[in-house]
Structure formats: C-alpha cells, structure tokens
Amino acid sequence: MTRASISPLAWLDEVEQQRRTAGLRRSLRARAPAEDRLPELDLASNDYLGLSRHPHVVEGGIRALRTWGAGSTGSRLVTGNTTLHESFETALAGFVGAESALVFSSGYTANLGAVVALSGPGALVVSDALSHASLVDACRLSRARVAVTPHRDVGAVDAALGERTESRAVVVTDSVFSADGVMAPLSELHAVCRRHGALLIVDEAHGLGVRGDGGRGLVAEVGLAGAPDVIVTTTLSKALGSQGGVVLGPAAVRAHLIDAARPFIFDTGIAPAAVGSALAALEVLIDEPWRAGAVLAAAAALAEACGVTEVPPSAVVSVVLGEPEVALRAAADCLERGVRVGCFRPPTVPEGTSRLRLTARASLTADDLDDARRVLIDVLAAATA
Incomplete structure (x- = not known):
C-alpha cells in the first residue's frame, strides 16, 4: 500500500479509540431553550452572579442590537469600535481601579494579546504550572523563554527571576485557578516581581464578581488595583454573563496593545450586543x-x-x-x-x-x-x- 492510498486523516481513528479507552472522549451537548427541557439545576456554568438571563442584562443586549446592529462589522481599528465599547471600558476600569481597559473578542484572545505583546524575544515569561490554557498558549506564542514553576510556588518564581539573563520578565498567573478554585498568592508574587523588576499579569476570569469589595476582584482585594506593574485580564463570559475579554492596566499598555496585539488588530471586534449586556451586568453588580x-x-x-x-x-x-x-x-x-x-x-x-x-x-x-x-x-x- 502506497502513502498516496492512505488517507492523511487515518491516524484520527486510532487517536479516537485511545481516547475512548482512557475515558477522555469529549462530545457536544446542545442545550434546548429552558421552556423546552425538563427542570434542571445548573451547577456547571460559570454564570457566577446569575446575570446571563437577568432582565436588565438581556435588555442591555437588545438595546445595543437595535442601536448598532447584529455585528461589529470589522476590527475595532476599522469599523468595529463604537462609543458603547469605549463607555464599557471606562466603566469597568473605574470599577476595578485600573487606569484603562481594552476589550477583546474573548478572554482567551485577551490573554494571548496581553502576554505576547508584553513579552516577546529577549524576554522571560514565568508561568504557574496550572495556568489556564489561554495563558499556556500565550507563553508558547510569545517567542520568549518560558519557565514553568510549580503551582503557587512563590519561591520558584523568585528563583526563576533571579537567574534570568533577559532584560525583561513577565510573570503570569490566574487569580483564582479554574479547576480547583484556589487563589494565587498575589501579594507575595507581586513583591517578588517588584524586587526583580518584572511585570505581573493576572487573569481575573474567576475572581471578578466574586472576590474583593463588591466583586472587584482579587487584585483589588489584596491592594494592587491600579499598580503600575500589574496587568489584569478577565472575561465577560462568567460573572458578567455575556461574552468577550478585556485587558486592564496603565494607559500606556492600552496604547501598546492597540499597536501590537495581533488578536486585537486582526480580529473582528466584539459584537455590540455582548458589550451592551456586559455593561448592564456591571451596572447590576454595582447596584447589588x-x-x-x-x-x-x-x-x-x-x-x-x-x-x-x-x-x-x-x-x-x-x-x-x-x-x-x-x-x-x-x-x-x-x-x-x-x-x-x-x-x-x-x-x-x-x-x-x-x-x-x-x-x-x-x-x-x-x-x-x-x-x-x-x-x-x-x-x-x-x-x-
């Protein structure tokens, strides 16, 4: 049998069987509308504040849909930026105590954009062993040297930074780790970063809306809101019940990401309806x-x-x-x-x-x-x- 006679995807059959044997095969399960399915108690979604179906949040999306249309029509640098996008950025930055914010199409792309644009060749990136997949992929794409340290091991981060020869260094971590819900030692990590002149990037996907005064996040809770050497990323799809991602930090970082973050430059902007829903959810959180x-x-x-x-x-x-x-x-x-x-x-x-x-x-x-x-x-x- 020649190579040409073998399907180039034949290897997938063997891989699928291996996954089935190991109990690791995954499948999609479509949710029907609530009125069409049996009553079910949801303890699986990340709708932490219960806002995805909140009337004010749904109405916020509907208003944006009617005002701006179904899609953003282009990247934010072309036609995909609206006054609604910028109003939300200002409101969220003010809520968490950051100088500025920049909305991306997802939390995943926000992490890719921030880590890659703020590191690069000639930099060191230090990542927790249990960082979210989006941070892992960002490290791989960064073309920086990457050091993976044991989970929540501040001493290992200190050692990695102390041994570096690179002029710039970035430490990345979740604030709340998604699989087990434990918190990162942010105060200790920041102290180590500041001692070594490193930037700290914190993914607040599971901290926003849950930790901190009124849900402002773990970064705010430990007193690091607005710190000039701390960048916060988060998603709008969990506590805020919508969809999208955001990077929060100094205005200079926002300006740099607009120029350098490929997931921002080349991706279609987040749909206005998602922004409208997220802004309405933030209003609910502030009021409640x-x-x-x-x-x-x-x-x-x-x-x-x-x-x-x-x-x-x-x-x-x-x-x-x-x-x-x-x-x-x-x-x-x-x-x-x-x-x-x-x-x-x-x-x-x-x-x-x-x-x-x-x-x-x-x-x-x-x-x-x-x-x-x-x-x-x-x-x-x-x-x-």
Whole structure:
C-alpha cells in the first residue's frame, strides 16, 4: 500500500479509540431553550452572579442590537469600535481601579494579546504550572523563554527571576485557578516581581464578581488595583454573563496593545450586543454588591454537601474522584437526577485527579441548595463506595 492510498486523516481513528479507552472522549451537548427541557439545576456554568438571563442584562443586549446592529462589522481599528465599547471600558476600569481597559473578542484572545505583546524575544515569561490554557498558549506564542514553576510556588518564581539573563520578565498567573478554585498568592508574587523588576499579569476570569469589595476582584482585594506593574485580564463570559475579554492596566499598555496585539488588530471586534449586556451586568453588580458574598455562601453550602472540608475561596467547588470513568459516571448520575455538574478530566487536570467541578451562583435559592444536597450526597456515596 502506497502513502498516496492512505488517507492523511487515518491516524484520527486510532487517536479516537485511545481516547475512548482512557475515558477522555469529549462530545457536544446542545442545550434546548429552558421552556423546552425538563427542570434542571445548573451547577456547571460559570454564570457566577446569575446575570446571563437577568432582565436588565438581556435588555442591555437588545438595546445595543437595535442601536448598532447584529455585528461589529470589522476590527475595532476599522469599523468595529463604537462609543458603547469605549463607555464599557471606562466603566469597568473605574470599577476595578485600573487606569484603562481594552476589550477583546474573548478572554482567551485577551490573554494571548496581553502576554505576547508584553513579552516577546529577549524576554522571560514565568508561568504557574496550572495556568489556564489561554495563558499556556500565550507563553508558547510569545517567542520568549518560558519557565514553568510549580503551582503557587512563590519561591520558584523568585528563583526563576533571579537567574534570568533577559532584560525583561513577565510573570503570569490566574487569580483564582479554574479547576480547583484556589487563589494565587498575589501579594507575595507581586513583591517578588517588584524586587526583580518584572511585570505581573493576572487573569481575573474567576475572581471578578466574586472576590474583593463588591466583586472587584482579587487584585483589588489584596491592594494592587491600579499598580503600575500589574496587568489584569478577565472575561465577560462568567460573572458578567455575556461574552468577550478585556485587558486592564496603565494607559500606556492600552496604547501598546492597540499597536501590537495581533488578536486585537486582526480580529473582528466584539459584537455590540455582548458589550451592551456586559455593561448592564456591571451596572447590576454595582447596584447589588451583595451578589459577590452570595456566591461564596452558596459555594460553602455546596462544599459541605460534597464532604469538602475546606471552605471554598471562590465560586468553584472541586470534588476529586480519581479516574475519568468514575467522574463521568457521577456527573451522569447527577444529571439523571436533575442536577448538572461539570466533569474535568485530563488534560484539563493532572492524571488521577478527574473530578466533579461544581460552580455556585448568587441566584441559587435555599430550595436549590437543598435539592443539590440530596442528589450530591447520594451520588458521591455511590461513587466512592
């Protein structure tokens, strides 16, 4: 058999079988409209503040849609920038205490744009071993030398920066790590960065709306809001219930990203409807600062139901079950009983740590939590028997 007679995609069959055998095959599950499906308690989405269907947020998107149309029509440097985009940037920067903000089409592209544009050849990038995939990809694209340090190991970051020969250095980390919900030691990391003259980039995707005074994020909570050597990235698709990403920091950084960040320059601008919804969600959060505390209270209740002894510092409750098949079965059992939970398997998490990932919401009621408790206690007892 010649090479020409073999499909260039034949190798995919073997890879798929390997994934199936390992319990790592993934599939898409389409959600039907709420009115067309059986009642279901959602403990899987990242809608932390319960705002994605909030009337004010939905109306904000509708107003933007009617005013600006369905799409942004081009990159923000051509036709995709509106006064709405810039109003939102000003409002969000003011809320978190940053000098300026720049909206991207997603949190993923915001991380790519910030890390790559602020590092590059001749720089060192130091990344936590459990940084989000978008930060990992940004490191790979940066063409900088990359040092991956053990999870939350400030000493290792200090050593990496101390040994560098590069003139510039950037340290990247999540503020709240998405798989287990633990917080980065931001104060300690910043002290190390400042001692070595390094820039700190913090992804607040899971911190905004949950940590800090009124949900201003972990960077603000530890007193680093507006620091000249700290850049914050975040997404609009979690606490703000919309879609998009943003980079926050000094005005000079915003100007540099407009000139140098390829995901900003060459990507179509975020649709105005998403910006309108995000701005409306921010207005709700400002008017109702109790929502951040409500998320943490709900997370504590879910953790207790799952037998997790440590009180979660974020919206994420991680229940490690071990092998992928065990976690998959437990997630399926929960869904059969009307509770949807996340299921994280390798490569998202390390081998042997497949888990259920539950996410709390400010809008969960006492009845919701009671229903979740009954299901989780039964399912986890069977899964760990």
